Amino acid sequence: MNTLVCIKRVPETGARISLTADAQEIDTTFLGFTISPHEECAVEEAVRIGGRATVLTLGPRAAEEQLRNALAMGIESAILLETDGGDWGPEATAASIAESVRERGFDLLLFGNEAADTGGYQVGVRVAHALGLPCVTGVKGLEVGDGGVVARREAGGGWEVFELPLPAVVSVKEGINLPRYPSLPGRLKAKKAPIETVAVSPRPSRLEKVRLVVPQEAPSSVEILGDGAGAAPRVVEVLREIGVVAS
Amino acid sequence: MILVLAEDDPVALEALTFARRLGEVEAIAFDDVDLDGYATRVHRVRVDGYAPVAWAQAIVELAPEVVVAGGTDRGHEVLAHAAARLDAPLAANVVDVRVDGDVFHLTRQRWGGSLLEEARLSGSPKLLTVAPHAVAAEPAIDTPAAVEEFAPSLSDEHLAVRVARREEPPAGTVQLDKARVVVGGGRGVGSAEGFAILEELASLLGGAVGGSRVVTNLGWRPHSDQVGQTGARIAPDIYIACGVSGAIQHWVGCKGAKRILAINTDKDAPLVAKADYAVIGDLHEVVAAIVAELRAAR
Numbered sequence A: 001m002n003t004l005v006c007i008k009r010v011p012e013t014g015a016r017i018s019l020t021a022d023a024q025e026i027d028t029t030f031l032g033f034t035i036s037p038h039e040e041c042a043v044e045e046a047v048r049i050g051g052r053a054t055v056l057t058l059g060p061r062a063a064e065e066q067l068r069n070a071l072a073m074g075i076e077s078a079i080l081l082e083t084d085g086g087d088w089g090p091e092a093t094a095a096s097i098a099e100s101v102r103e104r105g106f107d108l109l110l111f112g113n114e115a116a117d118t119g120g121y122q123v124g125v126r127v128a129h130a131l132g133l134p135c136v137t138g139v140k141g142l143e144v145g146d147g148g149v150v151a152r153r154e155a156g157g158g159w160e161v162f163e164l165p166l167p168a169v170v171s172v173k174e175g176i177n178l179p180r181y182p183s184l185p186g187r188l189k190a191k192k193a194p195i196e197t198v199a200v201s202p203r204p205s206r207l208e209k210v211r212l213v214v215p216q217e218a219p220s221s222v223e224i225l226g227d228g229a230g231a232a233p234r235v236v237e238v239l240r241e242i243g244v245v246a247s
Numbered sequence B: 001m002i003l004v005l006a007e008d009d010p011v012a013l014e015a016l017t018f019a020r021r022l023g024e025v026e027a028i029a030f031d032d033v034d035l036d037g038y039a040t041r042v043h044r045v046r047v048d049g050y051a052p053v054a055w056a057q058a059i060v061e062l063a064p065e066v067v068v069a070g071g072t073d074r075g076h077e078v079l080a081h082a083a084a085r086l087d088a089p090l091a092a093n094v095v096d097v098r099v100d101g102d103v104f105h106l107t108r109q110r111w112g113g114s115l116l117e118e119a120r121l122s123g124s125p126k127l128l129t130v131a132p133h134a135v136a137a138e139p140a141i142d143t144p145a146a147v148e149e150f151a152p153s154l155s156d157e158h159l160a161v162r163v164a165r166r167e168e169p170p171a172g173t174v175q176l177d178k179a180r181v182v183v184g185g186g187r188g189v190g191s192a193e194g195f196a197i198l199e200e201l202a203s204l205l206g207g208a209v210g211g212s213r214v215v216t217n218l219g220w221r222p223h224s225d226q227v228g229q230t231g232a233r234i235a236p237d238i239y240i241a242c243g244v245s246g247a248i249q250h251w252v253g254c255k256g257a258k259r260i261l262a263i264n265t266d267k268d269a270p271l272v273a274k275a276d277y278a279v280i281g282d283l284h285e286v287v288a289a290i291v292a293e294l295r296a297a298r
């Protein structure tokens, strides 16, 4: 098996988001960076499937950090499609990824269901179309067999099961597995691993960001029902008022 | 033509309502859905089982100028295929749109709804999905929808990926996104065993147990319990959040709750500020006392 996993570097936001003064980006002065939980699971899945696994990202030089984290989890090699930093949008991202991997003979191309930040829900499908490969999204269970995969996804409380021949594109969701923590030797090895870097240049996008806006939450006024166990009678009163306890 | 993918899902009626802002709406349906009041014309397509590329191909053959779908798993998947085939742009989880000649000025969700993006969508055709619950479904057309059979020319290529079979959940499972009461646990619960008392409270209230990403990542709970950006969006009458700090990625999953009760040792936790009710204290003591109180009252 020759597997590719595509990941995207995003800021690790916490309890609230602040924007830069021009409202073009999240202010990352005090933030670290990460990848989507869906993509962490895609990396784990590639490691579990075994064989040869490659991780790829399209992004700035700094995204080497996310590639090395994937290498530390057990991925063999890494490709950086290096940009000058701005977000490309899903069409251009997919076109560039498809072009770069077309000749590399991957059997399975894993994506996250949606990127954590822009949530475009399409790069995997567009890459599949460009390469003429079958594709399924939202996958939370994957079995790789002889020449094909069985993919399961949640639907209406149950599961829908798809069978695809390889090569194929699969977009996964968090929950497909529980990602491992990278081992110390894994981290040390990843630190020195070579990263294949290819410079890529942007193409015009038909979905253009104008500005970002932090949504206004309706101001809330919290009623403190009490401190510690002594608050229980008041809590039960409230549950009765709401009508979730038979009175 | 403004074509709306009408899935057998309430979100489809929201998408139809939203799409009326763009002009007269026609629908494409792969199931028997009643769209009276929502569309003038319905193109009814018969495909045996869900097959995303076949659905996309049917949309492509109708040669629409705009395609709209609800922001569901299928809505996103089918529109991504249609966009790829049409070589057209797709904007996901749109909450607002204004037409300005050939350009759509739209607002869409990023970060699962924690952040909004104002964007320009240009080119033709244009595709977009509507974020669930961005608008309320409202019928507006007096004449019944004219339903016409439409048979796209499908080949094996379009039907290669399709649902091979369905597996049903065990009977009696309370679905997290449908539960009237959700008792959620975060890192503050401390261990997998710590959830026993939360289970007890949930069962006394006929609800479901949920959790933060921390507790699913630590293996204390299965991922199907996770509430948030990469988990379930819940909408119960009350969400009782125990030892959950309220990171935005959790908040976007639980803000649909009618009421939130936060139980936290830290009175400054973000979720305490955003909740309707709060109890400040150790969740183990507080939840045990609530359970005892509910039992005593029986």
Ligand SMILES: Cc1cc2nc3c(=O)[nH]c(=O)nc-3n(C[C@H](O)[C@H](O)[C@H](O)COP(=O)(O)OP(=O)(O)OC[C@H]3O[C@@H](n4cnc5c(N)ncnc54)[C@H](O)[C@@H]3O)c2cc1C
Binding pocket: A012, A013, A014, A034, A035, A036, A037, A116, B185, B186, B187, B188, B189, B211, B212, B213, B214, B215, B226, B227, B228, B229, B230, B231, B242, B243, B244, B245, B246, B247, B248, B249, B250, B253, B263, B264, B265, B266, B269, B281, B282, B283, B284
């Ligand atoms: C792209 C992305 C997607 C994400 N998706 C999700 C998602 O879907 N769902 C999600 O939940 N998170 C998600 N996260 C993670 C999120 O950012 C937070 O890390 C997570 O929600 C924190 O979980 P927590 O509240 O349980 O833990 P913490 O933030 O550690 O909070 C623990 C809380 O428990 C309180 N506490 C401790 N002990 C007690 C006690 N004895 N009694 C009462 N209170 C106590 C503390 O005061 C604190 O407020 C995502 C992150 C990223 C980057």
Ligand SMILES: Nc1ncnc2c1ncn2[C@@H]1O[C@H](COP(=O)(O)O)[C@@H](O)[C@H]1O
Binding pocket: A006, A007, A008, A036, A038, A039, A056, A057, A058, A059, A090, A093, A110, A111, A112, A113, A114, A115, A116, A118, A119, A120, A121, A122, A123, A124
């Ligand atoms: N810049 C990028 N580099 C590598 N992979 C990406 C990039 N952007 C998106 N992807 C992949 O495509 C998936 C879906 O992204 P999107 O369609 O933008 O929501 C992500 O989860 C990643 O797996």
